[in-house]
Amino acid sequence: MDFQLSAQQRELIDATRRVCEGKLRALAQEADTPERVASLRRDMAHQGLLGLNMPQQYGGVGLPLLDTLLLIQIIQSVDAKLGGLTHRTSTGAVGAVLELGTDAQREQFVGGVARGEIGISIGITEPDAGSAATAMTTRARIDGDQVVLNGQKIFISAVKDNHYTLVYCRFGNTGRASDIGAVLVPHDAPGFACSSGTLNMAGERQYELFFSDCRVPRANVLAEGSAFAKLISVYNAERLGSIARMLGSAQAAYEYALGYAKERKQFGRELADFQGMQWMLAEMKVKLEAAQLLTWRAASNANAGLPSPLETSVAKVYVAQAAKEICDDAIQVLGGYGYMTEYPVEARYREVRGGSIYGGTMQIHKNMIASHILGRKLSQWPTGTKE
Ligand SMILES: Cc1cc2nc3c(=O)[nH]c(=O)nc-3n(C[C@H](O)[C@H](O)[C@H](O)COP(=O)(O)OP(=O)(O)OC[C@H]3O[C@@H](n4cnc5c(N)ncnc54)[C@H](O)[C@@H]3O)c2cc1C
Structure with missing residues (x-):
C-alpha cells in the first residue's frame, strides 16, 4: 500500500x-x-x-x-x-x-x-424508472439489418453537444433485468426527438429523449439483452469519473477559500487569524483528503478498469456529502461575497449538488453498501413482485 x-x-x-x-x-x-x-x-x-x-x-x-x-x-x-x-x-x-x-x-x-470528432451521452433514466432503473420500458426490436426503438428517456446530460446516446433498452418481454441491452442511437436517426432541455441548478441542461419507431442500423447494437450486469459494472468507472469531478469542484472551492482567508481582514486581522476560521479550513482539508483517498482506492483496485461496486459506492456516498460540505464552508468563509455570483464558490456548490442524485442517489448507494455488509440481497420491490 x-x-x-x-x-x-x-x-x-x-x-x-x-x-x-x-x-x-x-x-x-x-x-x-x-x-x-x-x-x-x-x-x-x-x-x-x-x-x-x-x-x-x-x-x-x-x-x-x-x-x-x-x-x-x-x-x-x-x-x-x-x-x-x-x-x-x-x-x-x-x-x-x-x-x-x-x-x-x-x-x-x-x-x-x-479524436474529438463525436460525443456520446448515456440514456438510462425514464420518467417512471429513476432509482428503479430496471423498471425501464423503452423497447428495441430487431428488424432485418435494423433495430427499432420505442420509448422515452429523461434527465439525459449533454445531448445537444453530443452526436449519439447509448440507450439502455429492453430486447425481451420477460420484465427481468436480463432483457436489458444497449444501442448507440445517432441523434439524426429517423424517429428520434430531443426536448429543448431543462436547466439544472449548475447551469447545464438535462434532456428528454423520445423514440417513436426510431430506426438505427443493427451494427449500432452494443448488446442484445443479458448485458445489464456488465453495463452497470462498466458504469462504476463512469461513477468514479463523476466523483473525480466533485473532488475537482471541492478542491477549487477549498483553495479559493484558503487564499481568501489570508487576504480578507476584519477586526484589523486576517480571517485566517481567527480560530473559528482555522478549524473550518482544517475540516475542509480533512474531508478533501479522506474523499480523495476513498476514490483513489477504488480506482487503484479496479480490475481491468472495472472498479469494485462496494468501493465505488463507499467513495460515492462519502465524496458527495464531503463535497457539498466543503463547498458550503467555502461560501461561509467568504461571508456575503461567497453567496454572490461574482465569486466562484457558490457555483462550485451548485456543481457538486447533483452528485448526490445522478449515477444512483445517495440512498441507493447506501442500500448497496448495506446489502454487501449484511450479506443479503435487499430487494426494494414489494415481496413477490420482482426478482
Ligand atoms: C444533473 C443530473 C444529471 C443526470 N444525467 C443523467 C444522464 O446523463 N443519463 C441518465 O440516464 N440519467 C441521468 N440523470 C438521472 C438520474 O440518474 C436520476 O435522477 C436518479 O437515478 C434518480 O432518479 P429520479 O430522479 O427518478 O428519483 P427517484 O428514483 O424518484 O427518487 C426520489 C427520491 O427517493 C429516493 N428513493 C428511491 N428509491 C429508494 C429506495 N429504494 N430506498 C431509499 N430511497 C429511495 C431517492 O434516493 C430520492 O431521494 C441525471 C440526473 C441529474 C440530477
Whole structure:
C-alpha cells in the first residue's frame, strides 16, 4: 500500500493544470453552442485531454484509471465544462463500447470520441424508472439489418453537444433485468426527438429523449439483452469519473477559500487569524483528503478498469456529502461575497449538488453498501413482485 502519488503523477497533474489554465479555460467559458463545444472538443483532443483511459490503439491516451481520475479532478478544478468533456470522453459511454463492443464499434465510437470528432451521452433514466432503473420500458426490436426503438428517456446530460446516446433498452418481454441491452442511437436517426432541455441548478441542461419507431442500423447494437450486469459494472468507472469531478469542484472551492482567508481582514486581522476560521479550513482539508483517498482506492483496485461496486459506492456516498460540505464552508468563509455570483464558490456548490442524485442517489448507494455488509440481497420491490 502506497499513499504517495508518484513524481510522474504529480508532474502530469501540474502540466495538465497549466494547459487548462491557458487558452482552454477561456474557450470553455465561451463554449455556449454545440459548434463551439465541437471546436473545444477538437482543441482538447489535440492537447491529449480526451479518452484518457482509452487504449492508444483507438486514439486514447492509455492512462490507468487512477491517473485518469487525477486528471479529471484537476481539469474540473480549472473549469467545469472542461472537466465534463474529459470525464464523458474517458469514463463515459466509451467504457461500455470498449468492454462490450466489436472491433468495428471500438474503432468508430471509441476512436471517434478520443479524436474529438463525436460525443456520446448515456440514456438510462425514464420518467417512471429513476432509482428503479430496471423498471425501464423503452423497447428495441430487431428488424432485418435494423433495430427499432420505442420509448422515452429523461434527465439525459449533454445531448445537444453530443452526436449519439447509448440507450439502455429492453430486447425481451420477460420484465427481468436480463432483457436489458444497449444501442448507440445517432441523434439524426429517423424517429428520434430531443426536448429543448431543462436547466439544472449548475447551469447545464438535462434532456428528454423520445423514440417513436426510431430506426438505427443493427451494427449500432452494443448488446442484445443479458448485458445489464456488465453495463452497470462498466458504469462504476463512469461513477468514479463523476466523483473525480466533485473532488475537482471541492478542491477549487477549498483553495479559493484558503487564499481568501489570508487576504480578507476584519477586526484589523486576517480571517485566517481567527480560530473559528482555522478549524473550518482544517475540516475542509480533512474531508478533501479522506474523499480523495476513498476514490483513489477504488480506482487503484479496479480490475481491468472495472472498479469494485462496494468501493465505488463507499467513495460515492462519502465524496458527495464531503463535497457539498466543503463547498458550503467555502461560501461561509467568504461571508456575503461567497453567496454572490461574482465569486466562484457558490457555483462550485451548485456543481457538486447533483452528485448526490445522478449515477444512483445517495440512498441507493447506501442500500448497496448495506446489502454487501449484511450479506443479503435487499430487494426494494414489494415481496413477490420482482426478482
Ligand atoms: C444533473 C443530473 C444529471 C443526470 N444525467 C443523467 C444522464 O446523463 N443519463 C441518465 O440516464 N440519467 C441521468 N440523470 C438521472 C438520474 O440518474 C436520476 O435522477 C436518479 O437515478 C434518480 O432518479 P429520479 O430522479 O427518478 O428519483 P427517484 O428514483 O424518484 O427518487 C426520489 C427520491 O427517493 C429516493 N428513493 C428511491 N428509491 C429508494 C429506495 N429504494 N430506498 C431509499 N430511497 C429511495 C431517492 O434516493 C430520492 O431521494 C441525471 C440526473 C441529474 C440530477
